[in-house]
Amino acid sequence: MTDTPYDVLAIGNAIVDVISSASDAFITDQKLVKGGMDLIDAERAVGLYEAMGPGKQVSGGAAANTLSGLAMLGAKCSFIGQVADDELGKFYAHDLRAAGVDFAVPPGAEDAPTGRCLILVTPDGERTMNTFLGASHYLPASAISDDAVSNARILFLEGYMWDPPEPRAAMRQAIEIARKARTEIAFGTCADFCVRTHREDFRKLIDDNMIDILFANEEEAGILEDSDPEAAIETLARDVPLLVITRGPRGAIAIQDGKRYEVAALPTSVVDTTGAGDLFAAGFLAGRVKGESIDRCLQMGAIVAAEIVSHFGARPEKNLQRLMDE
Incomplete structure (x- = not known):
């Protein structure tokens, strides 16, 4: 471990996940795209929440999920995100x-309530997400601490946050601080729609050498490079120092300095794929x-991902450090 204040400092959406089981018929009746992630407004969030069955609540968001896994593995972590001064925010x-994650950003001054993600899990383990971003859309640049970013070992940025202008400005500021430090x-x-929407911006970050470690899945890589996934992986591997690509049941690969490393997915019964990529990143970054070594980082990612898909929700239920030791 390092002697810096934080091993990983992350910026992401502060969203309460509400996870519930649902039938395929419910997905169809609600006119949802199975396996997708849709952004919804407050009215739709209320209506869908009322139609859902009993659910489980947990603090979520991609980056926060990653930090929670990292904290369980002994890393010192801090989160920058925006909630409202309401019950969900508290x-x-x-x-x-x-x-185990430090979180000191004060509630936002905007009227927007705390964000929430309504996650419907069908019997095959596929999750369909419906996200109301709420207060997380208004994360100000003033929430970024120069000292916290400068003294962190790794700054981890969530692609979902690139859409609204205020968080995007906050992340750009953090990137500038991190690069100087x-x-x-x-x-x-994070998601295919993020890459489709912000492909040019993401590509510019890469071209300007503003990304040291890029996490994506195969589909996202293909969209980013507008090519088939394997060709995209070859291109991206030349453009970022360390590329990490998840491939679902086929495991994951990492490429550094032209050398390719691979890990197989661990056998497990898939109950819910929510947070699989987030927790893979947690294991890898830990x-x-x-x-x-890169091989060991991939193995750690695979171990945590296998644990997370074996149950509901994006928070580990088993002792991750014990799993690593085993």
């Missing part, structure tokens, strides 16, 4: 801190801050 802050910058593309 729940979010308490739940994230209880997971030589803090390693990791970036997760190995990174401990100075592990």
